[in-house]
Amino acid sequence: MIRFLDILFSFIGLVLGFPILMVVYFLGLLDTGSPLFLQERVGRHKRPFTLVKFRTMALNTESVASHLASTASITRMGGFLRRSKLDELPQLWNVLKGEMSLVGPRPNLFSQHDLIAERDSRGVYAVRPGITGVAQISHIDMSTPQLLAETDAQMISSMSLVLYFKLLVQTVLGKGRGDRVKN
Template structure:
């Protein structure tokens, strides 16, 4: 029953979010194009449920010339204001509602890992979290901090797997809304 209810909520939530977000994505897409030529949508392979890879979508928030660098090295990259805005506001994540709609992701679940994050993927396999669809937000995101060690992230993903329910999902969603509606950090 939980799986069916969760999927119905995912589809309904993703459809509503995509309808609301489409005009926002179009405006943001134009701004991305103005400040940096190249694709508006960034795609990347991510590990999904049971290790199956899928194409992950985001609004491109880094210049095309940036290449693959870890997030902790972004301080060395000169970003246009639109890139900083997208990253601080999390609006670069809006295309992931499409991933939810087509079933690659869920609204709530462990964040999708890169296939190269082998330690995280192995730990999730051990604690059962690898069996879940990855989510837009998850238990680890609302109970920890950016840059947490992989072992802590996997531990929280395992906790979510052990106590997953529609009530737990509602708690995660409420905490995510609280996070997203707070004033952005000053840099």
């Protein structure tokens, strides 16, 4: 049922959000010249997939986890996109393709070895990664691998349609801050 809802909501989101996607894309061209950010991430069963987001950092920023990146690398438009969470909209394409779910553990980088080990030991990679989840709503990011993996595993074990909708509503209403970056 959740996969059906993922397909339905991501399709509706892409269709209804198309004008917003186009405006952000063209503003991104003016901001950095390259509005889309593509990055290989760890997916379900630890298979790689290419995550699609709107670019929020300067082009020359090192490809590291957000909590390791400097705030100085975030562009002015990127700051707005992160606060409004509009940078996440292109991930609806990842959801539609079946690489992600709307709700699930945030996909990490292959270079985050501690997090991979923690998640692997708790079976987190048995599910599709998500755009939002309990960790995001609770301000838990990838800088605390053990806590994040424990939170992800608990969310997975208690996942229900009620929790799915609750997390979606909380995300749409602005709960959670997104990925933290260092100063």
